[in-house]
Amino acid sequence: MHRRQLLQLFGGLALGGVSGLRAQSRSRRRIVVAGGGIIGASIAYHLAQRGAAVRLLEKTEPAAGATRNSFAWINAGFSKRPREYYRLNHLSMLAYRQLAVDVGDSLPVQWGGxxxxxxxxxxxxxxxxxxxxxxxxxxxxxxxxxxxxxxxxxxxxxxxxxxxxxxxEEGNVDPVAATQALLDGARSAGAEIDYPCEVTGLDRSAGGLSGVRTTQGPFEADALVIAAGVATPRLAAMAGLGVPLKESxxxxxxxxxxxxxxxxxxxxxxxxxxxxxxxxxxxxxxxxxxxxxxxxxxxxxxxxxxxxxxxxxxxxxxxxxxxxxxxxxxxxxxxRPLPRDNYPVVGFAERQPDVYLAVMHSGVTLAPLVGRLAAQEILDDVRVDLLEPYRVERFG
Ligand SMILES: Cc1cc2nc3c(=O)[nH]c(=O)nc-3n(C[C@H](O)[C@H](O)[C@H](O)COP(=O)(O)OP(=O)(O)OC[C@H]3O[C@@H](n4cnc5c(N)ncnc54)[C@H](O)[C@@H]3O)c2cc1C
CATH class of the missing domain: 3.30.9.10 (D-Amino Acid Oxidase, subunit A, domain 2)
Structure with a gap:
């Protein structure tokens, strides 16, 4: 498909869900992403492409968690219900096509269905x-x-x-190589990627988050993205947030x-x-x-x-x-980083507005769209309609 057709198809569908755009840009803030699986890599990639100051910290090595052990089938198949969740997955399939155009051959997707x-x-x-x-x-x-x-x-x-x-239109991907391709793209756009580097604590000042503590020392941060797969509840607890996962x-x-x-x-x-x-x-x-x-x-x-x-x-x-x-x-x-009700947890936590959560199953399918929409929410101070069903507040 021609690049322009792709942009029209994907842009028309996905951007229809954006609401409440505010003028203020957050693109100059320092953003730390905790977790170098495919979700953290995609968010870092999209943030860096937008010109944000991003640092990704990975505990062991890129794709060390669920991503490495994934079947990595890209789909919006029959288990993707209800319709709004199906739509999220289908849009992400389209986002893969766009990402493949942007990233090039280093994104090893095999199409064919x-x-x-x-x-x-x-x-x-x-x-x-x-x-x-x-x-x-x-x-x-x-x-x-x-x-x-x-x-x-x-x-x-x-x-x-x-x-x-x-x-x-389904496909499959090598999840480790895809993560690496996203990290390479993030790095080329200015992101700093550190591993092994485990986030071990958060530093707060009167104005909110000021930095993170890690096994490699402290880093300043105005916003933290927690994309730590099954370790997300532990990091979220440091911010006083509960993210219920079930074992899978x-x-x-x-x-x-x-x-x-x-x-x-x-x-x-x-x-x-x-x-x-x-x-x-x-x-x-x-x-x-x-x-x-x-x-x-x-x-x-x-x-x-x-x-x-x-x-x-x-x-x-x-x-x-x-x-x-x-x-x-x-x-x-x-x-699988599987939230208790099987659906993603994505977005800023209302109680900690400088902490952005991103944990989900089908993360290989969802990575391109979630990465793009998360960057939009973080940098443009906007809430994307498509992500509204997946806020952590639904767990009470
Ligand atoms: C068997 C299996 C089959 C699957 N099949 C599919 C499929 O066909 N299609 C599909 O779409 N999805 C599939 N999934 C799900 C998909 O693999 C996951 O949703 C996705 O990989 C999650 O990526 P992630 O980046 O959120 O988490 P992870 O890949 O787990 O990455 C989290 C990263 O955070 C790091 N980390 C943890 N704690 C810290 C810390 N304190 N500081 C810094 N870093 C930290 C970890 O080392 C890890 O690298 C499958 C999963 C499994 C296990």
Whole structure:
């Protein structure tokens, strides 16, 4: 798509949600971002692009948390409900296209969509209803028959001729490389990035936040963005804020590089599979509402043994036979930064107006849009309508 068309499409949709713009610019304030996962990296990138004075502090190394262990499927799929949350995710898919134009080839997104299906009649009927409902929301998804499926993904075997849902504009990304690309872009625009550097406390003066304490000494700050994934509640507590998360572990099995046989994200009844740019297969155990049903491994969601990993690959090889010829590499365990009600927490806290919170699942999908809108809220002293459902105050 042409760059100008993209800007019109994305700009028209996203900026429709902005309200209450005030004249005062905050762009000269010193902003510290705590957390170098994909969310902190995107916020730092967008702030720096706007000319703000940004310093990102990361406890260990970039993408060390959930981001590194993410399946990293970019989607606004059937689990993204209600409509306003679906819309946020869909807009972020469009924002990825814009970001890919801006950042260039270093943003390693693979487009081509996803293919999802079930082998049970009841689940297939539900899938068909979901496709129709999403089409009514304007989402680019449609049913494909078996012949079309085999044309799209000849390397995938199905033991069912049931229709599959092809969501054509979804994609997947290497989350570590994407985070690095955003940090590189932030640095080029003037941001300072420090790691290892853990934020350990906040300094306040009569006028509000004055700085942060860290393992590398103090830094002055007029505003703090907390994008620390599952560590967010601990940092938020330093500011007297409660951010309730629930535990949500997720396993992925990885192979060494293999010949290419899958182009799209494959959401099969027994496994979720993608193949990275470098040929490595990544297999998910259970993700969202297309999770594997009746899987005995569900009882041990943190088992990272090689045996468990091989079982995951065996299940995936029934769908993508090339996986049986690939060499098992490792199992990774990640913890989704999942707020208690499953929806993002984004925005300045009313009780601490110099502390901006950004913690969410589906953060790989949401990073481009959240980064852009967070920068707008921080620098322009505005509340973006699209983010209103996701304020921390909803938890009371
Ligand atoms: C198994 C699994 C599968 C997933 N699949 C998908 C998917 O398909 N699609 C999707 O969109 N999302 C997916 N997600 C969710 C997505 O990965 C996360 O929402 C996203 O990575 C969150 O990014 P983040 O930057 O908020 O957090 P993190 O990546 O966790 O980054 C937080 C960073 O903060 C740092 N930190 C912590 N404390 C401090 C401190 N005191 N000072 C400084 N730094 C600190 C940490 O070291 C860490 O690097 C998945 C997650 C998992 C675990």
């Amino acid at each position: 996803s293919l999802a299906w079930f082998d049970r009649a009841e689940a297939t009927a539900r899938l068909e209803r979901q496709v129709r409902a999403r089409q009514a929301w304007g989402y680019p998804v449609h049913l494909v028959d078996d012949e079309e499926f085999r044309r799209l993904e000849p390397g995938v075997v199905r033991n069912s001729a049931s229709p599959a849902a092809h969501a054509t 572990p997720g396993l992925l099995a990885h192979t060494d590089p293999a010949d290419r046989s899958v182009g799209r994200v494959v959401l099969a009844p027994g496994a979720h599979v993608k193949q990275k740019h470098d040929g490595r297969f990544v297999v998910g155990a259970a993700l969202g509402d297309t999770a594997v049903a009746d899987n005995p491994d569900e009882a041990s969601p943190t088992d990272t043994s090689a045996e468990r990993g091989r079982r995951m690959l065996d299940a995936a090889a029934l769908v993508v036979p090339a996986i049986s010829g690939a060499t098992f590499d490792r199992v990774t365990l990640g913890f």
